[in-house]
Amino acid sequence: MTEQEIIHGLKQKDAAAFAALITQCQNMVYNTALGILQNEDDADDTTQEVFIKAHDSIAGFKEQSSLATWLYRITINKSLDHLRARQRKSRWLMSTWFGSNETAIEATEFNHPGVQLERKEDAAKLFKTIKKLPENQMIAFVLQKTEGLAVAEIAKAMDMNITAVESLLARAKANLRKWLKE
Amino acid sequence: MNTNNIDTILSSLDGISRAEAKPYMHTRIHARMSNAEQLSVWDKAIYFISRPAVIAASVILFLGLNALSLVNIGSEETENDEAIATVSNNVKDYSTINNIYDLENTEP
Numbered sequence: 103m104t105e106q107e108i109i110h111g112l113k114q115k116d117a118a119a120f121a122a123l124i125t126q127c128q129n130m131v132y133n134t135a136l137g138i139l140q141n142e143d144d145a146d147d148t149t150q151e152v153f154i155k156a157h158d159s160i161a162g163f164k165e166q167s168s169l170a171t172w173l174y175r176i177t178i179n180k181s182l183d184h185l186r187a188r189q190r191k192s193r194w195l196m197s198t199w200f201g202s203n204e205t206a207i208e209a210t211e212f213n214h215p216g217v218q219l220e221r222k223e224d225a226a227k228l229f230k231t232i233k234k235l236p237e238n239q240m241i242a243f244v245l246q247k248t249e250g251l252a253v254a255e256i257a258k259a260m261d262m263n264i265t266a267v268e269s270l271l272a273r274a275k276a277n278l279r280k281w282l283k284e
Numbered sequence: 285m286n287t288n289n290i291d292t293i294l295s296s297l298d299g300i301s302r303a304e305a306k307p308y309m310h311t312r313i314h315a316r317m318s319n320a321e322q323l324s325v326w327d328k329a330i331y332f333i334s335r336p337a338v339i340a341a342s343v344i345l346f347l348g349l350n351a352l353s354l355v356n357i358g359s360e361e362t363e364n365d366e367a368i369a370t371v372s373n374n375v376k377d378y379s380t381i382n383n384i385y386d387l388e389n390t391e392p
Contacts, residue, residue, distance in 0.1 A: 124310045132305035146306050150313050157317070216301035224296035247297040275294065282290045 105169050112160040123169075124153055130170065130249070131177050133216070137248035138181040138241065140212040140229055144188070148180050155180065167258060174259035178241055185237075214248070231281050239274035242267055 103111070103122040111119020131152050136145035155176050163172055217225040232240055238260070245251045245259060257267045323331070332338060 121310055124313060128305040128309045129302050132309075133302045136303050142306075145303075149305055149309065150316055153309075153313050154317055154320075214297075214300065215303045217297065218299065221296040224293045225300075228293050228296050248300055249302075250300075278294060279290055282293055 109160070109163065109165065109169060112157065120153075120157055123156065127170070127173055128153075131173055134174065134177045134245065134249055135181045135184075136214065137244035138178070139184055140233065144184055145181075148177070148184050151180050152176050171255075171258045174245070175261065178259065182237060182241075216248075227282070228278070231278050234281055235274055235277055239270050239277065242270040243274040243278075246271060 103119065103126075108119050108123050108126075112123065128149060132145055132149045135148040135152070136142065139145050139148065152173065156173060163169075211226045212229045213222055213226055214229065232243060235243065241260060242256055245256045246253075251259065253264055253267050253271070256271075257264045260267065262270075
């Protein structure tokens with residue numbers, strides 16, 4: 103099924119079109135959510151939410167961008183919602199039980215299943231440091247590294263201009279370098 | 285940590301392959317959508333009421349109405365006080381013109 107057929111089918115509430123969308127895009131959505139959330143269960147939950155949102159709001163899709171870009175935007179928003187909810191919960195727990203305003207640093211290290219075996223240890227260190235980045239820098243960096251998107255594609259997904267994304271990526275790398283040195 | 289190590293860590297995600305979603309995604313999404321549709325009106329109402337924004341708005345509204353009613357009661361009490369003061373002043377005025385009559389003594 104082509105992209106146009108999927109979009110047309112989704113607007114007609116065609117179940118086959120929805121199934122085709124899931125089959126074609128589930129790994130893209132899941133991998134993006136996994137890179138941002140660094141937790142397989144949360145990424146799985148977010149992936150389901152993304153497709154339900156796409157199903158419910160396809161009428162509002164004006165086809166000014168590609169279906170993939172639109173799905174990336176939904177995935178980024180849903181993942182950030184999930185991440186913020188998790189941070190709020192963590193901050194509340196820390197302030198309730200330990201009287202601290204800091205969020206709890208997750209003890210479990212994240213191993214991305216797509217990383218080569220000999221790089222797993224380094225990748226785990228990098229993912230741990232990525233968590234410290236401000237949201238926009240983190241999203242741009244994750245899209246570039248885990249999804250392999252070009253700067254122009256990241257700009258479309260984040261609804262920003264290319265220069266702004268280049269700046270975000272440069273600052274992300276500088277921050278990561280600084281924190282890894284510490 | 286030396287620069288080479290940092291560069292190695294920073295490039296550890298190069299050539300990463302895409303993670304695959306868990307199986308039966310389509311079935312699980314359908315099940316989730318069916319569950320959401322099967323929610324009764326009461327379930328939806330409870331879900332709506334339990335949202336933090338709704339709870340916060342309700343508390344603010346409740347406190348606002350309480351504050352408003354306290355202010356109104358305060359102003360009503362002031363009016364009542366003024367009315368009581370007026371009446372008691374009038375009673376004092378009447379006492380100056382009241383006479384006590386000795387009705388049992390018939391003698392002039």
